Amino acid sequence: MPATTIDSMVQRKLIEILRILYENHHPIGARLIADRMNERGYPIGERGVRYHLRILDERGLTQRQGYDGRVITELGINELNNALVGDRLGFIISRIEKLIYDTTFNLRTGQGNVIINMSIIDKNDIERTMDVVRHVIYSDYPVSPYIKLIEEGTVTSDIRIPEGKVGLATMCSITIDGILMKSGIPVNTKYGGILKVEDRKPVNFEDIIVYNGTTVDPMRIFISKKMTRVLDAVDKGSGRLLANLREIPASALSEARIILESVMQSGIGGIAGIGKPGSPVFDAPVDNGKVGIAVYAGVNAMAAVEESGIQVNTSPISTIIDFRELKKLE
Amino acid sequence: MNEIMFIISKIESMMYEVTFDPVKGNGKIITNLSIIDEADFKEVIGFLRQAAHSGLAVSPYIKIIRPGEKIGDVRIEKGKIGIATLCSITIDGVLLKAGVPVKPKFGGVVEIHDGLPLRFTDMLTYDSTTIDPLDVLMSQELTSITEMVNTGSGKILANLREAPMAARERIEQVLDSLIKAGFSCILEVGEPNSDILGVQVGRDKLGIAIIGGTNPMALVQEHGIDINTQEMSLLIDISEMSHIDEIK
Numbered sequence: 001m002p003a004t005t006i007d008s009m010v011q012r013k014l015i016e017i018l019r020i021l022y023e024n025h026h027p028i029g030a031r032l033i034a035d036r037m038n039e040r041g042y043p044i045g046e047r048g049v050r051y052h053l054r055i056l057d058e059r060g061l062t063q064r065q066g067y068d069g070r071v072i073t074e075l076g077i078n079e080l081n082n083a084l085v086g087d088r089l090g091f092i093i094s095r096i097e098k099l100i101y102d103t104t105f106n107l108r109t110g111q112g113n114v115i116i117n118m119s120i121i122d123k124n125d126i127e128r129t130m131d132v133v134r135h136v137i138y139s140d141y142p143v144s145p146y147i148k149l150i151e152e153g154t155v156t157s158d159i160r161i162p163e164g165k166v167g168l169a170t171m172c173s174i175t176i177d178g179i180l181m182k183s184g185i186p187v188n189t190k191y192g193g194i195l196k197v198e199d200r201k202p203v204n205f206e207d208i209i210v211y212n213g214t215t216v217d218p219m220r221i222f223i224s225k226k227m228t229r230v231l232d233a234v235d236k237g238s239g240r241l242l243a244n245l246r247e248i249p250a251s252a253l254s255e256a257r258i259i260l261e262s263v264m265q266s267g268i269g270g271i272a273g274i275g276k277p278g279s280p281v282f283d284a285p286v287d288n289g290k291v292g293i294a295v296y297a298g299v300n301a302m303a304a305v306e307e308s309g310i311q312v313n314t315s316p317i318s319t320i321i322d323f324r325e326l327k328k329l330e
Numbered sequence: 331m332n333e334i335m336f337i338i339s340k341i342e343s344m345m346y347e348v349t350f351d352p353v354k355g356n357g358k359i360i361t362n363l364s365i366i367d368e369a370d371f372k373e374v375i376g377f378l379r380q381a382a383h384s385g386l387a388v389s390p391y392i393k394i395i396r397p398g399e400k401i402g403d404v405r406i407e408k409g410k411i412g413i414a415t416l417c418s419i420t421i422d423g424v425l426l427k428a429g430v431p432v433k434p435k436f437g438g439v440v441e442i443h444d445g446l447p448l449r450f451t452d453m454l455t456y457d458s459t460t461i462d463p464l465d466v467l468m469s470q471e472l473t474s475i476t477e478m479v480n481t482g483s484g485k486i487l488a489n490l491r492e493a494p495m496a497a498r499e500r501i502e503q504v505l506d507s508l509i510k511a512g513f514s515c516i517l518e519v520g521e522p523n524s525d526i527l528g529v530q531v532g533r534d535k536l537g538i539a540i541i542g543g544t545n546p547m548a549l550v551q552e553h554g555i556d557i558n559t560q561e562m563s564l565l566i567d568i569s570e571m572s573h574i575d576e577i578k
């Protein structure tokens with residue numbers, strides 16, 4: 001949420017005062033600092049500046065010199081260089097990173113927490129929905145067969161199923177990022193996109209949205225804009241599937257391949273393609289020194305349900321759940 | 331191989347094409363082209379007028395393209411009508427041509443309370459998406475333009491750009507001349523280095539929030555009328571546009 005907190009405002013003022021001191025080679029006092037602050041759009045008085053200076057002094061970032069003059073310390077200059085890096089807006093990536101951290105699924109034991117997408121449908125639509133989901137899961141595209149039905153009226157801290165509705169949890173492909181991360185591979189979940197397939201093979205991404213530039217989930221956007229053609233892809237071999245792309249360091253590729261092999265076997269998710277170092281994957285750009293891994297999204301089955309005219313409300317990358325609670329859909 | 335292109339590239343090339351001079355009142359502007367059914371025309375114009383009078387349009391100038399007529403690469407089919415309305419990126423083009431290095435950042439949803447903008451509640455940055463953010467947000471049922479028009483409180487589409495604080499005076503001059511030319515779309519101009527509508531700006535920058543050009547179309551859509559809008563699709567000379575109150 002891009003809300004301003006008092007703390008972040010104090011933080012920004014502290015940094016701004018450090019900048020003013022840094023730009024001044026001579027010690028300057030609170031009144032002069034206050035004037036400069038006002039020029040830069042921070043409404044603050046002399047007393048306010050003194051209050052902030054006291055905090056900076058305590059942290060060792062500034063130092064008193066002479067009568068009421070301040071200078072920036074070595075530590076202060078370091079702080080200035082690192083400041084505000086983490087001070088960014090609450091984009092979807094923040095939720096992804098939290099859930100990746102909470103993922104504990106172990107490929108060897110087959111136990112632990114995985115990330116799920118939550119879809120809510122009308123109770124009366126459940127049979128038709130399951131037919132479509134089964135149709136997609138047992139097609140030529142690797143989509144995880146693990147699901148969980150959640151009864152009406154269920155209320156937990158993460159899940160809320162209204163009366164007359166049923167929840168359907170599907171495996172979220174971001175679980176793979178969690179598994180990679182817990183194996184010590186730094187993973188950067190980068191894009192959600194629409195992947196065009198022809199002859200049942202992925203061709204190229206037609207549209208992509210970067211996870212750290214949006215507050216609305218990309219998959220949700222593509223589904224509600226009716227951009228998917230999952231049923232066409234399943235029935236005719238050509239269509240548009242949801243997929244996402246993550247980057248890992250090129251040096252970790254051989255280890256990642258072994259993990260991804262085992263991910264496929266355990267039915268957690270399906271890899272659409274692995275790129276070459278620094279090269280685009282299905283036309284989606286990848287940074288130098290990185291390798292892109294495209295994975296079919298777990299929500300494809302639910303996108304197909306929506307395509308078949310059933311009303312669904314899907315929240316991708318919803319929450320974590322113990323893998324034991326999921327059942328393989330036969 | 332066809333390279334994936336983020337929307338910021340399209341925005342910047344459109345900004346470059348803008349030649350509109352708000353003082354002289356001539357030159358080229360960027361428009362969104364909406365296609366509607368001929369049968370809905372009267373009703374749609376009614377909503378567009380309502381939006382313009384509530385300050386929810388970039389400007390009250392529009393252009394009607396009749397069935398069979400061609401505009402740009404688009405020919406309007408029989409039974410359809412095209413309506414070109416101003417796109418807010420025109421403002422970025424005008425600032426750019428006035429020598430202000432302006433950087434469009436994102437499209438988002440702004441919460442309005444009793445006529446005053448409160449904060450951005452959702453956003454999509456222009457360098458992170460291949461589809462237009464306002465188009466995306468319009469289809470997410472996140473807006474309540476109708477409520478805004480009727481009560482003065484609601485959620486509308488808006489976008490944000492940053493400019494260097496050193497250019498502040500020049501920016502104010504340009505925005506003043508735009509307001510005089512009938513562009514009532516400026517939502518808020520932030521203080522240097524200060525949050526604007528709850529969003530941080532870059533170092534030594536100030537933010538400028540502007541009403542999204544697709545708000546009138548979102549209003550039409552909220553009333554269940556089919557409207558197909560292509561954002562930033564056409565460059566038109568301002569002299570070809572007419573005031574919405576003159577349209578019958």
